[in-house]
Amino acid sequence: MPSSIDTIDTPALIVDVDRLEGNIARWAAFAREAGVKLRPHGKTHKCVEIARRQVSAGAVGLTLAKIGEAEVMARAGVRDIFLAYEVIGGPKLPRLISLAREIRLRVGVDSADGAGALARAAQGAGITLDVLIEVDTGLGRCGVRPGEALAALAQDVARLAGLRIAGIFTYRGYRSDLEAAGREEGEVMVREADRLRRAGIEIEEVSVGSTPTGRSAGRVGGVTEIRPGTYVFNDAMQVRWGSATPEECALVVLARVISRPSRDVAVLDAGSKALTAEHGPYSSRGESHGVIRGYPDCQIDRLWEEHGRVQLTTEARRLRVGDLVEIIPSHVCPTVNLAERLVCVRQGRVVETWAVAARAQVQ
Ligand SMILES: Cc1ncc(COP(=O)(O)O)c(C=O)c1O
Structure with a gap:
């Protein structure tokens, strides 16, 4: 592990x-x-x-x-x-x-x-x-x-x-x-x-x-x-509504920058198959598919199945291909439903992996 x-x-x-x-x-x-x-x-x-x-x-x-x-x-x-x-x-x-x-x-x-x-x-x-x-x-x-x-x-x-x-x-x-x-x-x-x-x-x-x-x-x-x-877990929606703080968000989608097509855009390896298509008014720039930790004003403005496009703030222009970002999802419940497992960390160290055992149980 x-x-x-x-x-x-x-x-x-x-x-x-x-x-x-x-x-x-x-x-x-x-x-x-x-x-x-x-x-x-x-x-x-x-x-x-x-x-x-x-x-x-x-x-x-x-x-x-x-x-x-x-x-x-x-x-x-x-x-x-x-x-x-x-x-x-x-x-x-x-x-x-x-x-x-x-x-x-x-x-x-x-x-x-x-x-x-x-x-x-x-x-x-x-x-x-x-x-x-x-x-x-x-x-x-x-x-x-x-x-x-x-x-x-x-x-x-x-x-x-x-x-x-x-x-x-x-x-x-x-x-x-x-x-x-x-x-x-x-x-x-x-x-x-x-x-x-x-x-x-x-x-x-x-x-x-x-x-x-x-x-x-x-x-x-x-x-x-x-x-x-x-x-x-809480999520971007609960933080926006005032029912949780960002520090109470216990789950993030970890993604990597896979492309930097222009100065103000990064593309992540997390699209709608990792984040769901849900979005909300989480960025000062408008609707976003989640909040990037450390760069809350970046806007994940568009998702394809395997790609998430981010409109970068000035300070986020430092992100390079291969860098990791942590995304607080818009709505955590359907996000979890897309994953087979949860990687558990304590103080930044991986300690366990848990199965999402009841995922996709729609009947
Ligand atoms: C019937 C019912 N009870 C409880 C809940 C839990 O609500 P929340 O996830 O906002 O805490 C839900 C969520 O959809 C629900 O549908």
Whole structure:
């Protein structure tokens, strides 16, 4: 195994393990102080070694989206998983049932049709499946709206043999003014949980949050669980939103300069197959596909599959063919999904390599 970063082949994902462990510890401490359960979303890392560190630090288990991800994590010893996702489609159900027999598994629902199919599968297998109803608190993705729609679906699900309503969950995601957005997300969910309880439906879990809103939503009394994912690594997007600092970014894409076609342009060996095509307003020059450490104003302005073009600042003109750069990716979760392994470093020395064991598990 190469021992220093400059001997690593590129492009590669490099994880600073001290920073990673710092992020894991900080959020675990927050959850303990706030008195909420921490159930990190494993889609960010898809990596068994990181899941184990999260659970050792106090996480109750994992949140995941796909059955394939849950199968990988269950095999690795994670015994408590919430699929915060609508599991729809006949071919998925036998896998869901066998997982539910093996570990503590809970699943998201947001429709009577979806819940009905789960109920029939559970009943047929002679088990009771725990479900959480998804509430749309403003993202406009899955979930039923608070109020009448939620109450009606909860009554429908409560009548289904084979299912037990374990609670409600939401994913609000980013909104400007994170403090107020998270508080509102938590308050809406606690209010809805109380309304359902008054209607005779038992609601144990009120599950909220994300890296941007998890801290403020988690402080709302009555919220029982938060599900941040990106916090383990953070990325350019979280730094831009103010939910992480550059020093809390624990993963970079290591790339090499492969061409210097002109004074102000460098071309890297990391394109959309290493960085994803995601971009955002991370450079003072405009949209960029990430932030180059040490040269934050350079703009990665265009990606091809194998090439990333950088518009250089004056001080970055010193970059030469063969030089290494570290890129904080725009959005770390899909970036990790592209890689087979994470190269782990401590104080600049390579210490381990971890497989991205649950990558590409889209089913
Ligand atoms: C349902 C759900 N919960 C939690 C998360 C974690 O959010 P974040 O990665 O912003 O921390 C996500 C992310 O997409 C999600 O979809």
